[in-house]
Amino acid sequence: MSDEPARILMAKTSLDGHWRGVTIVERALREAHFEVIALGMATAEEIVRAAVDEEVDLVGLNLGGRSAVVERIVAELRAQGSDVPVMVGGVITPQTKKRLESSGIAVFPPGSSLEDIVATARRLCEHSAEMKQEAQ
Amino acid sequence: MSGIEEGTSLDGEPGNAGRREGASRTTAPAYTTSSGIPLSAHYGPGDVPDDHWLKVTAPPGQAPFTRGAYPEMYRSKPWRIFQLSGFGNPEDERERIRFLLEHGETGFLMEHDRMTADHLYDVDHPEVVARRDDVGLTGAVILSVDDYETVLDGIDIASTYAHAGGAVVQHAPFANACYWTVARRRGIDLRRLAGTGQSDFNLTYLGCINKVQVPPRDGLRFNLDLIEHCTRYLPKWVPVSIAAYNAADTGLNAFEELGALMANAAEYLDGIRQRSKLEVADVAHGVGGVNLRTSMDFFEDIAKLRAARSMWERLLRERYGVTDERARRLRIHVVTAGSAMTYSQPLNNIARGTLMGLAAVLGGAQSLGVSGYDEAITIPSEHAHQMSVRIQQILAHEANLTAVADPLGGSWLVESLTAQLEERAWEFFELIQREGGYVATLDSGWLHQRASAGASLAMDQVENGDRILVGVNAYQDDVSPFEVEGFEGTTDAWDRAMTRLAALRRERDSRAAASALRTLEGACRSEVNIMGPMLDAVEARVTVGEIGDVFRTVFGNWDVPIVF
Numbered sequence: 001m002s003d004e005p006a007r008i009l010m011a012k013t014s015l016d017g018h019w020r021g022v023t024i025v026e027r028a029l030r031e032a033h034f035e036v037i038a039l040g041m042a043t044a045e046e047i048v049r050a051a052v053d054e055e056v057d058l059v060g061l062n063l064g065g066r067s068a069v070v071e072r073i074v075a076e077l078r079a080q081g082s083d084v085p086v087m088v089g090g091v092i093t094p095q096t097k098k099r100l101e102s103s104g105i106a107v108f109p110p111g112s113s114l115e116d117i118v119a120t121a122r123r124l125c126e127h128s129a130e131m132k133q134e135a136q
Numbered sequence: 137m138s139g140i141e142e143g144t145s146l147d148g149e150p151g152n153a154g155r156r157e158g159a160s161r162t163t164a165p166a167y168t169t170s171s172g173i174p175l176s177a178h179y180g181p182g183d184v185p186d187d188h189w190l191k192v193t194a195p196p197g198q199a200p201f202t203r204g205a206y207p208e209m210y211r212s213k214p215w216r217i218f219q220l221s222g223f224g225n226p227e228d229e230r231e232r233i234r235f236l237l238e239h240g241e242t243g244f245l246m247e248h249d250r251m252t253a254d255h256l257y258d259v260d261h262p263e264v265v266a267r268r269d270d271v272g273l274t275g276a277v278i279l280s281v282d283d284y285e286t287v288l289d290g291i292d293i294a295s296t297y298a299h300a301g302g303a304v305v306q307h308a309p310f311a312n313a314c315y316w317t318v319a320r321r322r323g324i325d326l327r328r329l330a331g332t333g334q335s336d337f338n339l340t341y342l343g344c345i346n347k348v349q350v351p352p353r354d355g356l357r358f359n360l361d362l363i364e365h366c367t368r369y370l371p372k373w374v375p376v377s378i379a380a381y382n383a384a385d386t387g388l389n390a391f392e393e394l395g396a397l398m399a400n401a402a403e404y405l406d407g408i409r410q411r412s413k414l415e416v417a418d419v420a421h422g423v424g425g426v427n428l429r430t431s432m433d434f435f436e437d438i439a440k441l442r443a444a445r446s447m448w449e450r451l452l453r454e455r456y457g458v459t460d461e462r463a464r465r466l467r468i469h470v471v472t473a474g475s476a477m478t479y480s481q482p483l484n485n486i487a488r489g490t491l492m493g494l495a496a497v498l499g500g501a502q503s504l505g506v507s508g509y510d511e512a513i514t515i516p517s518e519h520a521h522q523m524s525v526r527i528q529q530i531l532a533h534e535a536n537l538t539a540v541a542d543p544l545g546g547s548w549l550v551e552s553l554t555a556q557l558e559e560r561a562w563e564f565f566e567l568i569q570r571e572g573g574y575v576a577t578l579d580s581g582w583l584h585q586r587a588s589a590g591a592s593l594a595m596d597q598v599e600n601g602d603r604i605l606v607g608v609n610a611y612q613d614d615v616s617p618f619e620v621e622g623f624e625g626t627t628d629a630w631d632r633a634m635t636r637l638a639a640l641r642r643e644r645d646s647r648a649a650a651s652a653l654r655t656l657e658g659a660c661r662s663e664v665n666i667m668g669p670m671l672d673a674v675e676a677r678v679t680v681g682e683i684g685d686v687f688r689t690v691f692g693n694w695d696v697p698i699v700f
Contacts, residue, residue: 014270015251015263017345019700020386020591027592038699041347043266065270093514093622110479110512111608114599
């Protein structure tokens with residue numbers, strides 16, 4: 001990896017403005033020396049655009065609603081040629097968690113440890129950087 | 137876009153200071169309450185200040201009400217079993233309310249869709265269309281008074297106490313007006329209609345911040361309008377109910393929750409005094425129905441409810457000179473902490489709900505909502521909702537808890553904690569006043585910083601093992617995992633609301649609706665109380681989004697002080 005800190009886009013997919021959980025995660029990521037772009041409540045289209053424009057290494061989604069939006073975002077990112085990995089946190093049913101994990105998305109339900117989230121973010125960003133290098 | 141450049145990041149000093157303090161506890165466990173009050177190994181008479189002993193010689197039902205709001209407490213007034221409910225279509229919300237009432241709920245709380253209700257958007261607004269999957273997940277979609285008619289169909293609202301929805305400030309005038317309109321159409325005398333609005337600042341401007349909403353100063357005007365209107369026309373209705381719960385679940389500790397509650401109330405009552413149309417004494421009863429949280433610090437939570445009543449009595453007596461003792465009596469609805477419910481081993485949450493509910497009862501709550509055991513996973517299933525009611529029924533009927541008021545009165549520990557919480561809470565109240573008052577601390581982000589620091593500290597304590605959460609950071613093995621299905625309500629709420637919206641626009645008298653909206657806009661731009669024009673607009677079948685358009689035009693959007 002280069003000396004530049006890895007960049008993570010964080011966004012809330014629904015119009016639910018509870019910020020306690022997402023800001024705790026953002027803080028932990030910043031303390032672990034990631035550059036965090038906090039997009040707040042955004043539509044799938046806005047999230048995809050920001051992820052592509054900002055060339056981020058990871059997209060973190062805070063779900064406050066249903067989960068189909070996650071697959072929509074991933075599909076649109078891939079359609080635009082972005083391989084950026086996605087992780088998801090929030091109130092998620094066990095079935096949804098399994099479904100998302102089976103398509104390679106890291107899922108963090110309530111009670112997840114910050115250590116795990118940061119470690120996963122690091123692994124995904126490193127993978128992301130390798131992919132970028134290969135592409136060059 | 138929620139300003140990447142604007143506002144203050146929450147990564148400020150308070151949180152980092154909290155982190156270091158939390159981390160230092162790993163080596164030497166300190167015995168404290170969750171708000172940091174040191175705990176001795178045992179308590180005796182010397183731990184209770186003399187002036188506090190004097191206060192609690194007054195029996196329950198007498199000022200300062202530390203020991204309870206009513207003399208006989210649950211003998212004469214059982215607490216109300218009062219669970220938040222609502223999802224999907226208006227019919228879905230109605231069926232769940234009926235289900236809960238059939239299973240023993242003794243009042244009902246309506247929860248409405250976060251996007252359409254809280255944001256005042258119609259279902260065809262682009263922000264909603266872009267998220268149409270989410271519509272109806274966390275509350276029913278209510279477009280107009282017609283949908284209130286559907287929800288309330290077959291429910292006896294003349295004799296059942298209700299929360300009319302409108303937890304969010306900008307939604308409250310519309311929600312209350314819809315409910316009252318249904319009641320009036322049924323021939324119910326509004327002077328006798330009992331129930332509650334909410335219009336809570338702690339939810340709206342602190343814990344759960346909408347993407348678009350009227351600024352706090354204008355929200356304050358809405359609440360004063362509601363207070364005035366109800367005092368004149370609906371004396372049995374609680375016009376606004378401060379939900380300190382939301383401040384606590386955002387991260388404020390026990391005494392901060394109390395201090396913020398009093399500062400919030402002072403903002404309302406100062407506003408009433410400045411308008412000088414009504415006396416504070418006239419509105420005190422209406423404003424004195426509030427909402428507090430119990431969580432997983434049993435004795436501190438009990439002490440907190442006792443301190444809240446005592447502080448309220450003092451606030452009204454000393455700051456506002458209210459002489460009628462009954463008008464200084466605080467009534468408390470308790471909601472058990474949603475944040476205390478865990479994702480893993482969800483059946484453990486039944487034990488947590490029981491403990492938090494027990495704290496509410498021992499603290500003398502007037503009504504109670506116990507969070508569902510599936511709270512961390514989904515919206516409550518029928519079964520989880522039923523369990524919340526059953527927990528309350530077991531507390532009410534099986535454990536012989538209701539015969540004696542304030543059973544922990546005189547406990548050296550509980551009295552000591554009550555006195556200490558009160559003292560620290562007044563200090564926090566003064567701190568807020570020095571910052572310019574409660575609304576100023578929302579506009580500046582000061583209160584958000586405090587809550588954020590508290591939330592980080594709590595997280596760090598779990599992260600580094602100072603605080604054990606069973607099934608989360610300890611005892612994770614589960615011999616027979618109980619998997620919650622994950623109730624997700626209905627999936628047709630957006631489609632069906634689109635159909636209803638089209639029909640409504642076609643069928644109603646569009647000129648009457650437009651004229652009512654113009655009158656409402658005129659009221660918003662003047663000093664006229666908005667509730668009269670709001671009731672007329674509701675009667676003219678305006679939609680929630682049309683109300684939102686008026687508010688957005690007149691008041692603009694709040695400049696949110698934090699980034700998230």
